Amino acid sequence: MKVVVVDDEKGIVDGLQKMIGRYIPECEIVGVAYSGLEGAKLIQERQPDIVITDIRMPQADGLDMIQLLKEKDCQAKFILLSGYADFEYARRGMQLGVKFYLNKPVEEEELRECVCKVMDEIQEEQAKLQEVDELKQEVSSRVMESALRDIIDGDSDNTAHVDELLQIACIPIDRTQLVCVLLEFESSLGSLMESGLDPVFRLIDHMLGQYRGVYRFRYLGAQVAVIVTHDSAIEYGELVRGFQRLKEALFSKMKLSVTVGLGTVKGRANEISISFEEARHSLSYKILKGAGVVIAYPDIMSMSGKRQAVPEDMISKLEAGLDNMDEGACAGAIREIFHWLEKEREISPVDLQLQCLSILLSSARKLSLEQLQQNDFLGRNLLILDGLSRYRTLERMETWMLQMIKGIIAFKLEHNIMKKKDVIAEIKEYVSKHYADAISLAELSARFFINPYYLSQLFKQKTGDTYLTFLAQTRINKSKELLEKTDLKVYEICQMVGYSDPQYFAKLFEKLTGCKPSEYRRNPPIA
Template identity: 35%
Template sequence: MAYKVLIVEDEKEKARGIAYLVEKYNPECTPVLLAHDGREGYKKAAKEQPDIILTDIRMPVMDGLEMIRALRGVDFPAEFIVLSGYAEFSYAKKAIELGVRDFITKPVDEEELSKTLSKVCKEITERRATEDSLSKLNDDMRNYALRDFLTGGMDSQYKVGEYLKQMGVLEEYGQYTCMVMEGDEALSDFRIEEGLISQNGMFFYGVKTGNAQMAVVAGSKSMDIEEKKNLVRQFIIKEELDRLHIRIGIGSSYEEYTQLPKAYEEACVALNYRILKGSGTAILFEELYDMENRTDLLTEKETEQLKDRIDRFDQDGFHIAVKGIFNRALSENNLSLPELQKLSLNIVLLGLHNIPTAQLQMNGYFGKNLFTLKSIEKFKTMEQLENWIMNMVSSMNEVMLKDSIPKKKDVIVEAKEYIRQNYNQNITLNDISKQFYINPSYFSQLFKKKSGMTYQKYLTNYRVDRAKKLLAETELRIYEVCKLVGYSDVNHFNQIFERTEGMKPSEYRQKYAQDK
């Protein structure tokens, strides 16, 4: 590592002599910059940003202590070393008060100079490493809290609010939303960077939610549908969307950051429609709502009724509801065939909410028959339209239930084994549902029914059990145990452990040691 050094000495020959010694015995301290009074030293320091400043005390225009005081006044981060004659030690107290790192007596001894610089350089390296480590830890904690908050962890709401306040987001922006970006997992060059981006009056904070998926919290002064489309254009260019096969789902806009989990959920729903639009596209939740309600032929009550039948896999009930809708629509309206076709498409689209994209993509029937009005132009009668709807929804149910009904006992056994093998990773309900090609809602209900507890509770209990074993059988530090069992936030880990075991991890280790 190179360290930039500035020497401030009014006697130019002495300054050049000291610079020569620095370059000879401390080659890592280059380049060596020179200034010949305190004012010049202040200006050069502000411009060149040296890591270490060696300065004489008595100089014309502005002395060394005045220069140090001025630089400290603007929080200048350099380390200061004072070049001092024996008669000048009366200045030592003032220099110490200004945070001077060390003193070198004049005339300068080359060995003393070299040792002092080496020691200061080592301390700068150690400090920077500590700062980098703390910065990385803070980023990890912030990203964990944001992930937890977006996916329903209300315990993290306060932390996220504090982070947004620290970054000045809550004061600067009045509208918030969340978008979910997803790429092709098979793409080797797909990369997502976590962190903060602020540009063109907008705020973005991205956090990974999967191997090739990212949730991006966005803030702006205002955010209507058109402005959200611009938001996407600013965040990632169209060529990259196409090249990396990235799809983006965007939730509604809200005035309170506390509504971000809802925006995240809406973005995930919008992303489920990516097969409608193809790769390289952004899908807004508001536009989906308009698409699903293109006419007033489908009432809100009927929509909810259909969704309920689909969620419960009630094929007969769904068929009866569809017939009732067509009978009512025909009796109340003078409908054209195109309008009936649009109504049919709207009904079929309701079945998409619960189907993982991977299952849809693996089913060739859907690729040939779904998602375009052209695919239903061939139907000329009501009976044909009804049959088409029933066939499509029946195929959806088959995909949803494939391998899960006849083997649903094995699915939970396999899911538990998957948890045991991956408990130290960030595995969400959506991740494990995709692993077994099961709708998350259906998987959650099935897991609780077969296990007597929720998926999250089972995962937490297993992680705590592993933590207990590590605490009892190893000398690993608490934060090391925390990371090994899948948590990045030590405080969060401590809270979960105490809530589960009735004591802190440190107390458990102490108790175990006493009981041995």
């Protein structure tokens, strides 16, 4: 702690310096003064934490000096040196916020006890300020992360909405170049969750420091999304090399193995979601390229994409095993099929997915579509194949296929099956109950085992609206109900329906209803 001593008696100043140096090693004397005016100037220059000052001094007394400094927003804590006859001075000192006093002559124990109390108060205030700053930063980060999620999962056609979200996320709209990248860690990031992802984020910021803007946040599970922006052209080869260096640094410094999928560079803000979908598609090639590599979208687009079907005799063996309910024969047939697939390394993950779907539908082709829809396990996994990025190797995909075949066999023996709900109806029902939560498209896809991109397309196809539009309308409808039936303040309703930014909520409300929340409350529609 930095200390300044102000007293017109040199002997007292010297004595306090010696006592503090000897008995309070936590403090450092950074200056002394012998009048109030001299003390005020010195304190403004040195910015001490603690000031020990006499009350009675020439030119300006201690209280005049304190008042002058308070007017200049001085944050130091003051200890007044006073005699027993200085009660009126002490009372004025209390009016100025002074809480600490020492009587002359000053005793060593009293000095240490008083200074320690002041230091405790300073540390407590600093801790509270730090807590408030951290809370503000956390709220700001959550608002930014929510906006970024909506941008990358959203509808690229709605330019105005994207611009609003970019402003919330503090991303300048006039940046000329941008690109999205998706990092997938080979661990669950569990070891980092106690301390948070800050070490990873700091390393990302450091390794990509040449770009004007780098925005990163946890996307889904062990994935981290990164948006890179720059106010001049982004050289793609250098960007790929930058992420290669980042991948190596994450492993060497933090022992984290990561696979990186890069989208292409875009020149318009509303193309962020397109670049992100490219990054996610690139990452799906991990099953063919292997884990722990950097995969750029232009590279995977140059692959040939063979479409040769699995030989019919292999499918026939699998069907015979299914007809006989022979799991062993089915397992042998699956192994033979995947041995054949291993030789076809040039096919794309999409084609590989189609091959697997073809195998499973061939295996189940004697079952009706209605029967498939009746079974929750088969319906979800046969009719909605999740992104292949979750399969790290062909061996894992083979294991999954075996589980599906076992499910088909079990289904053939199953009776009294409950009818399965439509997945979009399930999602709409879930959103109507959990609208106040941060339910992004990525989180819904994980909950309902659907690829996010597929879910986005299916939702629009089934409902005519994007998922984000449906969520916004659900929240606004609930806010209208709260405005009509409660006396809650608008900002309270904003938080209750899942928004953290009252200004954004008000804009969205007006956009969807044609009036501001306050106007709606004054003139609700007549039933």
